[in-house]
Amino acid sequence: MSSLTSTVKAMVFDTFGSVVDWRGSIVRDLTRWGNENGFQADWTLFAEQWRSMYQPSMEACRSGKREFTVLDVLHRESLDVLIDQYGLSKMTEAQREHVNKVWHRLDGWPDSVGGLARLKSKYIIAPLSNGNISLLTDIAKYTGLPWDLNLSTEVFRCYKPQPESYLGVCSALRLDPAEVMMCAAHNNDLLAAKNCGLKTAFWPRPTEYGPTQTDNLVATEEWDVVAKDIRDLATQMGV
Amino acid sequence: MSSLTSTVKAMVFDTFGSVVDWRGSIVRDLTRWGNENGFQADWTLFAEQWRSMYQPSMEACRSGKREFTVLDVLHRESLDVLIDQYGLSKMTEAQREHVNKVWHRLDGWPDSVGGLARLKSKYIIAPLSNGNISLLTDIAKYTGLPWDLNLSTEVFRCYKPQPESYLGVCSALRLDPAEVMMCAAHNNDLLAAKNCGLKTAFWPRPTEYGPTQTDNLVATEEWDVVAKDIRDLATQMGV
16 A cells, blocks of 8 residues: 555545435435425435436536536426426425525535545545536535545536546646546446546445445445545555 | 625635745745755845746737646746756756745745635635646645635636636636625736626735835725735624
């Protein structure tokens, strides 16, 4: 590990699922908000369906069918579809905007803030997430994530796993790919980063999609680091 | 002031001169380094001449004569010219890179870290500087500037005072210009921001260019806030 800890200068993190618990946070937030505002729904299913529209909505941008559009807008389009499906169409515009911004109010996993603070003492740390700049900024303030800077893929006008995102980070930080480590709870994100020459670190979030999750329970490749969580990642990275 | 403190959501800061003392930091750093490495020069004049090449070097990019080029590269080109002028050409490539990176090792003014930490408790705070992403990241870590995110003009592929920089910030933060305050010790930066609809805050740095400075000693327009320094700005902004 010693050569890795002397080579790596920056560690960039997938955020949704890897650093913050989108599913639990949305269910908690919308359950409370629904009760206070007279909207009843199966908010767990609602959150999961909303998230299931995430990859298809970005794919239109990746494929070039649609120009790059920030995630806040994609989330809102998906939300409006769901609101119709759930018979919640009496929601006002202000209420829809509040609900859409639930993605700005996500809680970290218990080890995230402490683990990142340790890593920040030695490495440049930043999110590399498909969340837009404003969204990632709000999450960081809401949850207390101590990022050095914000590397939303919005900066590079593309969406992971497009190579331009990983290589854009290296260019912005003026580092070689081998000096940058992509850190995530998702094997596919790491594979795309590895193919661009970045170092990789994995830890599982076995309940990101709920108790019946089957994906990303274990490392599927020989990543440079396989950790239990972000605190363990900090330990393995020497801080 | 109360309507201002409820309207403004984000405060973005000019960095060189406004938040960090580039002149004093470079003189201290290069004097020590020169003594240790056998290079003698009038480092005060050297720093001032280097800085005087800053606006002309960016102007080639602003005018379209040259494609957007990050400041680290422009600084290095200017440095190589200066090294020849000062008869320091025995400097190795590694030494030149170390000297060029002095711009990554700038100290904050005494009120900067404390004032920014107070402002961060209520507002989104970020640099809006012509320093590139990597440069601003390194300064923040070196000096302890507690930015929420890094809004180098590199993100927008332009240089202040081009309107795309100020308007790019508003777009990235998904805020109206009137919800964003440009904060600087330079009247011309504020005027360009005001012309884009942003709010403005000024404080003087009367020794930024040394003891004989004549510019930017006072506010030349009715900015929304005129403060003594960043601590006073925090007080006036209600934190």
